[in-house]
Amino acid sequence: MMRTGELLRHLAAHRNSTDRLMARARTLSPEEVEASTDPEVLRIRRMALAVRGEVCRMRGFIRLRPLGERVLWGRISPHHDVGFEISDFFARRFPGKLIVLGDGRRSWTSLYSEGALHRQIGDGLSSTLADISRIMDLLAEGSEEEKGDGVTGADEKAEKGRDGGEEKEREKGQASEAREGGGMERSDLWSVYYRSQDEPRKAGGRRYSGRISRRAERSASLEAERGSATTKLEDLI
C-alpha cells in the first residue's frame, strides 16, 4: 500500500498532475487509494504508479559513462518530473561522484558528499557537461599553481602539488578517452559479457518489450544494447 507522502510525491511529479488532483489526493487515506473503485481515485493511483514505474525503469536501464575521474553522466528523457529522483539515487550509490543526467533540454546534477546531497538543474546535458569540464580544468590549473608555490615552500606541499599535477594528467587522459566514445575496452567488456549470457530459450522478445517500451528505451539511451548507435560525448560537447 502506498503511503500518503509517497503518493503525493509521485503525483506531483506526474506530467498531467493538477492542483485539483493533488487536493483530492490529500484527502485520501492509503486504504482508499488502494481499494477504491471511484474513477478519479483510480486515476490518481494509476498516475502515481506510472511515475513510480518510470523511476524504477530509469534506475534499471540508464547507462552511465565517465567524464574524467569525478563525473558519471548518462542520457535520460523522463516523461515525468523524476530527474532528481534518479540522479540522487546514483549520487548516493557513488558518493563523491558528480552524477549528470539529462537530454538536449534539461539536466539534473547531483552529488552526495560528506553525508549531504547537493543538486543543480541545468538547461541540457551538453551545456552542463561543458560547464563542468571547464570548471574541472580551472580547478586542475589551480592545483598546478599550487605546485609552483610548493617549489619554494615546504616539502610536504611540493609533494601534494606534484600529486595534483599527475592527477590532472590522468584526468585529461581519461577525458579524451571518454570523448573518443567511452573507451573501446569498456564497451567491449559489457558487450562481450552480455553476449556470453545470451540464451535463446531465456530471451523473451515479448517479455522484454512488455517491460520496457521503445520510448523508455530511447529515453534511457539503451540503443547500444539493441545494436543501434549510441550517443557519444563528442555529440554533446
Place this chain on the structure above:
Amino acid sequence: MAISVMWVWRPLPPTRILSPSATHDPISREDHHPNVTSLEKMARLATESCFDSVGPAPGRAIDLAKVEALGRGTKYDLCTSSAAKRQGEDALGSALRGGLCHSFTGSGRCVSLFKTLYTNACPHDCGYCPNASISASKKIFSYDPEELVRITLALYRENRIEGLFLSSGIGRDENETMEEMIEAVRLLRSAHHFRGYVHLKILPGSSKEHVREAMELADRVSVNLEAPSSARMAELCPSKEYERDILARQRYIQDISRYVALPAGQTTQMVVGAAGETDREIFDRMLTEYDVLNLKRVYFSAFTPLAGTAFEDREKAPAWREHRLYQIDWLYRIYKLDEGEIAAAFDDSGYLPDGDPKVAIARASFEEPIDPNGASFAELIRVPGIGPKTARRILLCRKNGRIERMRDLAALGVAARRAGPFLKVGGKAAATLDRWGV
C-alpha cells in the same frame, strides 16, 4: 550460545541524515526542486572528496576471451534478489529494498548481475555441465581476485549490473577456490567499499569455516542441489555425494545464519528434466528445502543438452515445465496453499500438465462459484485471477459497500476472464468453465 549479528564487511560509518532536500516534503507541484548548489561548488566538493566509491577506470587490459568463457559457464544459473533486507540500509544504500532492478541484453535476457564462474576447471563429471572434466576441448580459464574486482566495478560504474553472482568450478581443490572467491568479495567490500548485491555460490564440499566467511560478506549464498534426491544425483553426477557434499553444506548455512545475518537468505537451484525425475519428486524436495532448511527460494533450470557433454543426446526439457514448477512454488510460498491441495495439480504419473496449476486446483476444490462479498481471504486467493494483493483490496473495498459489478472487481485488479467462472457477482456467475473451455 549468545546470538549476535556480525557485519564484518561494513566499511562506512552511518551517514548523517541528509541535506534539507531529503527532509523537504515536496508535496506541491511548484516546489519540486529545492536545495540548489552551484556547479562550481559541487565540482570542487567532488574534486576534494577523499572517498571515491568505485575508484579509477580499469587501467590494465581485460582478457575478454576469459570474460566470455567464464560468463558463458553461468548462462543457465538463475539469480534474482527477492528483497534484500539489510541493516542500516539507508547508510549503505546501494542494494534496493525491493530487490534488483532488471537490466536486459538486446535479445531480452535479464542480466541484473555480473554472473560468472571463478574458474571453469572442475574434476566433476556432471552429465549436463559444459565445465565437466570430460569435455576435452574446453580451454581452462581462471580469474584472480583483483581482476574479477576490476571487471565487476567497471560494469557496476556503468550501471550495467546491480552486483556480482559468483559461482565456480571446483578447480584444483574446493577449499582453495572458495578461498579465492571469498578473497575477491572481501576486496570488493573492504578495499572498494562495494555495497552492491553479492550472491556467492558455496562449492560442494567446502569447509564450514569458508561457508561462514562467505556468509559474512555476501547478501545471498546458495549450494546447487541440481537433483531432487541422491538416486537422481547419482545419475546426473556420479562423483558428487548428495548428502555429504550438498545437504550437509545447506545445513551449515542454516546453522551459521543463526548468528551471521544473511540479508537475502539461502537459495538453491535444480536442473529439471535431465535425470528423468518427476515434478512430484521436485516438489517434495522443495517442501523439505522450505520447511526444514528454511530456504528463501528454490530455482529451476530446464535441462538443455549441450554439445560436448555426456548428456548431449538427451531430449531437452520443455521451457514450460520450468514455468509450471515456478507456479507451484508460488502457490506454496506466497499463496500458502498446503501440500494436499497442491497435489491436485499433478497427474497420475507425478507430472504437471502444461496448464495453469491454480486452475486445476480451483476446479478440484470449488464446488460452486463464490460471492466476493462473503468470501474469506483464503477463499479469494484460491480463485484464478485473484492474487494476495487483489484479495486484500477486495476485503478493504467491501467495508464501504457491496461489490455488485464485474467492472468494479476488474478495477481492483481481478483478471476478470480467468476469475469469472469461479465468482458469483450480483447474484449470478459471470461465465462457466465450459463456456471458455477450461
